[in-house]
Amino acid sequence: MFPYKTTLKIDKNSKEPIYLQLANQFIILMSEGKLTPGTKLTSSRALADLLKIHRKTVVACYEELLLQGWVESIPKKGTFVNTNLPIIQQLDFTSKINNTLKQKAGFIFYKNDRFPIKDTNRKEGVIYLNDGTSDTRLTPTNEIARIYRRIASKKTIYKYLDYTSTYGNTQLRETLAEYLNTSRGLKITKENILITRGSQMGMWLSSQLLIQPDDIIVVGETNYSSADITFIHQNAQIKRITVDNNGLVVNEIEELCKKQRIKAVYTTSHHHHPSTVTLSAERRIHLLNLAQKYNFAIIEDDYDYDFNYNHAPILPLASHDSNGNVIYIGSICKTVAPVFRIGYLIATEDFVTEASKLRGFVDRQGDALLELTFSEFIKSGDLDRHIRKIIKVYQQRRDLFCKLLNEELKDYFEFEIPKGGMAVWLQLNKKYSWKDVTIEAKKHLLEIGDWKRYDLANLNHNAIRVGFASYNETEIIALIQKLKTTLNTIKKAHD
């Protein structure tokens, strides 16, 4: 007889009913061929005796197996493993040793080597460089969660919990239209807004709608690497143009347009990513005129609009766009915290509608509870108050960071004090390389990260982007000290 007693395990503490525990073990035995088709199962009475359980439990188990089609019941003869049941071929025995899923897929799929792994496993005591993220310790999480809970406990909230518009929550779209019209000189209504889950989703959707293989997209020779990879994933043909102290050299775009049809220009006009320069007024208008003349899209990624220290924010290209050429992308991820996945894509109604339709197949819809929460957070003035508060903190951090860079690391770096944003474009003296710095810094518990992504066109500018906003005073001092120790060590080895 099959060794039922030693094979079948019962866990009386499990939440799963015993009949089901048994049934599932039988199914595995049958599907793996340990109980072969045609095998007669021992009688319910005998099995109950063996396992010291109630006979009814075994009967329930056999009925379950019958219902699921694993066994056949032949009257007066008993219960048999279904004779039509093929056996699962154990092609890979190694996978059975620890009884877990194989590590390698049993089918072919397409990999994209440009996609980096983003699985952050942070160690205490290590300082990690970033390219300009906010300090989440300053996030008003408590206030936001309070609003969230208040909204969630409203009696009529069930109306917002269902499958809903792929455009995003109507209230947030209305609130944002008003907020952006007032603060950024846009001229939009809610029909021009799709609520996304941050800027990256705006980029993903736009790129799916704009690019078919070999369509041309223009970017800076230095460029935000995630945008670059997104376009390349769509098989775009990337054309890189010069970026100088006034941003993208728009004349080069005009020259391109005379020769070829371009689909889109990607720009971080406010503070060029990564080099932090601002696109000049003259070039802004020139770019808009070119877009009108040559019918291309401008993807304007205004990722850190809120952070300006020396003057008011510069109005986006979108505020001058009377011809519907600009796809304006932004989010509150940098301003509040990345965890709150609320962003927006702003464009003409036809484009917004198509992007919303596409979005329905990417992740179906946004999170209406969170969207309602942020509608209130913005409307109440809480967002503006939060911005006013942190802008002061970040300005102090920028000043300290740049002062220490000058005082302690003058021999190694050149940089301009950024007028806005959360990062410095740090040019390393060409005597040294970021590769060496990265290796040495690790020894001093400083993680530089992927420095190669700042030089997509292999210009050897030897610069990377270093965020300052997320570190407090103590951390900035420690960061500078670690950099100094690192570079002094490298210098000594050099000399």
Add this chain to the structure above:
Amino acid sequence: MFPYKTTLKIDKNSKEPIYLQLANQFIILMSEGKLTPGTKLTSSRALADLLKIHRKTVVACYEELLLQGWVESIPKKGTFVNTNLPIIQQLDFTSKINNTLKQKAGFIFYKNDRFPIKDTNRKEGVIYLNDGTSDTRLTPTNEIARIYRRIASKKTIYKYLDYTSTYGNTQLRETLAEYLNTSRGLKITKENILITRGSQMGMWLSSQLLIQPDDIIVVGETNYSSADITFIHQNAQIKRITVDNNGLVVNEIEELCKKQRIKAVYTTSHHHHPSTVTLSAERRIHLLNLAQKYNFAIIEDDYDYDFNYNHAPILPLASHDSNGNVIYIGSICKTVAPVFRIGYLIATEDFVTEASKLRGFVDRQGDALLELTFSEFIKSGDLDRHIRKIIKVYQQRRDLFCKLLNEELKDYFEFEIPKGGMAVWLQLNKKYSWKDVTIEAKKHLLEIGDWKRYDLANLNHNAIRVGFASYNETEIIALIQKLKTTLNTIKKAHD
């Protein structure tokens, strides 16, 4: 002189400082060519007098314009509109009439006519059919929001607010691995899990990784339309096979495999979408064996695993997958509420890693606060308690719905009582058409919706899928009455 006084408007109640209000209006005047390059701006003193504001405000405004590059300051001569400034061409004057953004984009983009618009604008008093959604009035929103707020107010929460792993929150991945191993017989660790925002995202990511143009994907002749559209969007070649009372006819897949290389089979094995039948045990094993032999992927979309009324849930294909062929997709959207965008994609580690990398470019990452909330909701047993509670309610609703269908509408419909799930596959007598029913039903405040999506292969089966779980007793009675009135009216017109 330029009519400054009538053109420039000051809103003293605005949150925007007056100097900035003025600067932004100047920028618009300059960019639209109403103040042309080279024009001398009136002196700060004169403008201050005209507008009855402090001179310092005007000076701040002019400095802002200077900083942004809109004007030039020539010592002892005054402030002039920058001569290098091109004027924005007003190609489209109509858009200026109401001063809003154009409706049509000024560039070309790719539309997909198969994407339906999902913008739900629901009217009171109308009953909307759905294809099996839950009743959000039963969602424990309050409990969930309480957990959310408790988690959000922890002192160490700031660590979870930043840019983070694209795999999803580690705690939820661990909780889910244990939960699914226990409840669904899987044999996985957290490395096999990517947290998605619902099943659709799992489908989107899988389809991007599996399909390149003309790759073959096998689906049922009746199929979940969103899956269908997702695959077609990736330019897959769709092969449709027969679905009978035991689900997909797997023999047909074997025949296909002998002739052609197939990339994947999509299956809703538990309850076939839309026709609600269950894939038999025999065919399950056959399908797994074929996948092993021919190296294709099985996308198993287990969208309503939790809802079984007559017997225990059937273990998914994934629980028998020892060779890494199954991509198992599920979510809590049907079980708790669609607003909580928590789902999972389960596969071998290599596939999960690639999907996570891709996900970083779709929407960067999930919502860690919500993921932590659901980790706790599952771990505490709250999810299981919720399922036990609603399963009773839904069973009563199924019974009432089917009883009334039989009693009131026997002449018009044929159907099987579904053993699980939240919908009935309702076959209309071929004397009538869903087109006519949809038009007539509208008059009785009953919205049938897009009935065509249930017959993607044009089989003329004359059936649609009708959900029962989201309606209470009163609503079910009203729904049946509306259907009856509708069909009686059509019948009379027929006779």
